[in-house]
Every structure is written in C-alpha cells, then in structure tokens.
Amino acid sequence: MDLYNFFNSSAAYRVRIAMALKNIDWNPIGVNLRAGEQHHSEYQALNPNRLVPTMHDGEQTITQSLAIIDYLDRKWPDPRLIPADGPARTRVLELALTIACDMHPLNNMRVQKYLSTHFGITDAGKSEWVEHWLSAGFSALEPWLPEDGGWCVGDAPTLADCCLVPQVANALRVQFSLDPFPRVRRAYEYCMRHVAFRVAAPNAQPDYVAAH
Ligand SMILES: N[C@@H](CCC(=O)N[C@@H](CS)C(=O)NCC(=O)O)C(=O)O
Numbered sequence: 001m002d003l004y005n006f007f008n009s010s011a012a013y014r015v016r017i018a019m020a021l022k023n024i025d026w027n028p029i030g031v032n033l034r035a036g037e038q039h040h041s042e043y044q045a046l047n048p049n050r051l052v053p054t055m056h057d058g059e060q061t062i063t064q065s066l067a068i069i070d071y072l073d074r075k076w077p078d079p080r081l082i083p084a085d086g087p088a089r090t091r092v093l094e095l096a097l098t099i100a101c102d103m104h105p106l107n108n109m110r111v112q113k114y115l116s117t118h119f120g121i122t123d124a125g126k127s128e129w130v131e132h133w134l135s136a137g138f139s140a141l142e143p144w145l146p147e148d149g150g151w152c153v154g155d156a157p158t159l160a161d162c163c164l165v166p167q168v169a170n171a172l173r174v175q176f177s178l179d180p181f182p183r184v185r186r187a188y189e190y191c192m193r194h195v196a197f198r199v200a201a202p203n204a205q206p207d208y209v210a211a212h
Helices: 010-021 041-047 065-075 086-107 109-119 123-144 160-171 182-191 194-199
Strands: 004-006 027-030 052-059 060-063
Touching: 004 010, 010 086, 010 160, 010 182, 010 194, 027 052, 052 065, 060 065, 065 160, 086 109, 086 123, 086 160, 109 123, 123 160, 123 182, 160 182, 182 194
Parallel strands: 004 027
Antiparallel strands: 004 052, 052 060
C-alpha cells in the first residue's frame, strides 16, 4: 500500500492515524508541497485535484482522505473508525465533516497563496483570515465534544479523532490559542496519549523538516 504523503499535510495525517490505529503497513511516497510537486503532471494524473494524500492499493487509486479512511474501514474493519449506524455514526460524521469541509479547505496552502497573489493580502491579513476560520470551526465543535476529555465520540477512537488531531496540530503550529475551546484541547490531549496519534504526527515522518 503506497501513500503519497507530505509530513505537514493534515489531510495525509488523518490517513496516517487511521493506518496506525489499524496496524496497516504502508509505503510513503513523498510529494513535497513546498516544492510544488503536487503540480507535477505524473502526480496530477493520479490526483486531478493536485492535493495530498493519494493512496494506491493494488489496482485502486483513491484520493480524498475521508474516502481513503472509509476504504480502509471496509477492508480492515478492526477497529472500526466509522460506526456502522446509530447516533454515534451521525455525530462522528458531523465532527469529521465540520473539520474536513468547513474548516480545513479555507486555510489550505493554495487558498492562502491565492489571497496574496490575487488580492494582495498581507501576511498579517492572512493570519487574521486563518484565525477567523479556526475560531468559527472550533466554536462549532466545542459543544459536541465531551466535557471532561476522552475520545470525541464514545469510548474508542473514530474518524472524528483522526480529523480533530491534525486540525488542532495546524492551529498550534500557527500559535492559535485554544483557551476558548477547553473541550477541543482536552480531546486533542487525550488522543495524543495514544501511540497511533504520535507515530502519525508530522515530526515522526521521514520527510519531516523543522519549521524555520
Ligand atoms: N479534501 C482533501 C484535502 C486535501 C488537501 O487539501 N491537501 C493539502 C495538504 S493538507 C494539499 O495538498 N495542499 C496543496 C496545495 O494547497 O497546493 C482531502 O481530504 O484529502
């Protein structure tokens, strides 16, 4: 199983967590987003959206981190990350989609680049933009999370935790304060006690480069 991956990609980080939770061996293929390798024609042939991650398993090539995790969940259902039914399934999807659809895309690298190249937004303006959408998203997540910490939903890790941790890691990277979101912070800290979340972290990847 090959994963086209970049250490700092939070969408790839979601998939890395899922594979660690399921004990799936995988082979990293580096796509350096800072060097623009996502725009190379060979990569675009695999992922027309020119985004990371992409997974290759046998004959199948899959893009979109949530579609990849759904594929993994069906092929290796132990442990299940997307509950089969009931209110838990609904809440897991609500949390995951809030992060993956309403938060993450707005602060993606290509969006930030477009803000500066097409609208002349300064670095300070972009920071304000990023903080605004992080704040809006975390405000939506906060009341859904357990008050005293623990997994996002129920008593085991799910797709919601796979999405929450990379999004919080992104926020911490830009020194965003989680003080107004104590449940988000507690859920993040709880997840990070589990080894699967730590081996999947950016600084544990072979292509990791420290921030400068
Ligand atoms: N919805 C996609 C999002 C993928 C995505 O946005 N990946 C980012 C890294 S986290 C990327 O490749 N950015 C490159 C760019 O903005 O040019 C998924 O969940 O897989």
